[in-house]
Amino acid sequence: MFDCATPPWDDDERESMIDARMARHAVLHRKPALITFVLEKIALTRPIGGPKVLRDNLLHILDIARLRNVEIQVMPEALESHAGLSGSFVLLETERREAQLVYVEGLSGRYFLSEQPELGDAFARYSSLRAQALPPAESARWIEQVAREL
Numbered sequence: 001m002f003d004c005a006t007p008p009w010d011d012d013e014r015e016s017m018i019d020a021r022m023a024r025h026a027v028l029h030r031k032p033a034l035i036t037f038v039l040e041k042i043a044l045t046r047p048i049g050g051p052k053v054l055r056d057n058l059l060h061i062l063d064i065a066r067l068r069n070v071e072i073q074v075m076p077e078a079l080e081s082h083a084g085l086s087g088s089f090v091l092l093e094t095e096r097r098e099a100q101l102v103y104v105e106g107l108s109g110r111y112f113l114s115e116q117p118e119l120g121d122a123f124a125r126y127s128s129l130r131a132q133a134l135p136p137a138e139s140a141r142w143i144e145q146v147a148r149e150l
Contacts, residue, residue, distance in 0.1 A: 028064060036071045038084065038129045044074065044143060051150045058147035065140050073133035074142055083128035091126055 002014050009017065028035060044061070047054045065072040075082060090103040102113040102122040113119055134142065 028067060028070060034069055034071065036073070036130065038073045038075055038126075038133045040075050040084075041077045041142075045146060055147050055150040058143050058150075062140060062143055062147070065136065065143070071136045072139055072143075073130060073136055074139040075129070075133045079132060082132045083125045089122055089126075091123060 002009065002017055005014075044058065045054070049057075061072065064070055075084065087104070087106060092101040092103060093099070099114070100119060100123070102119060104111055104113065113122060133139070
């Protein structure tokens with residue numbers, strides 16, 4: 001995926017992005033706090049890297065979904081519209097819930113939102129996304145079925 005950037009990243013920036021993404025995996029195994037994801041079906045079926053890579057990725061997602069502190073939900077493609085169509089974002093809370101942030105990546109760069117009303121709007125948007133997505137158990141069954149069919 002990192003090789004698809006336009007304009008291409010230089011080698012140092014590419015490696016930095018890969019290292020940062022891999023380091024974020026550690027958060028899944030910290031002191032259990034609920035971590036939730038809502039993923040588009042197309043993001044789970046696009047064969048980047050080929051069918052074997054896609055299958056391995058789906059099986060990895062299933063392993064993550066089985067962690068007791070993780071919930072993964074899949075957004076059905078049949079919806080004409082949903083609360084996440086304007087782009088991806090990450091909701092963050094400090095360990096003691098002293099502060100909430102929203103992390104956004106887009107064409108114009110990466111930034112944090114920390115003030116109202118944008119902060120509250122993002123949390124409300126995520127609540128809507130979770131309500132619109134398939135429940136976690138149904139999402140896991142769908143991911144497993146797609147992986148079996150590859």
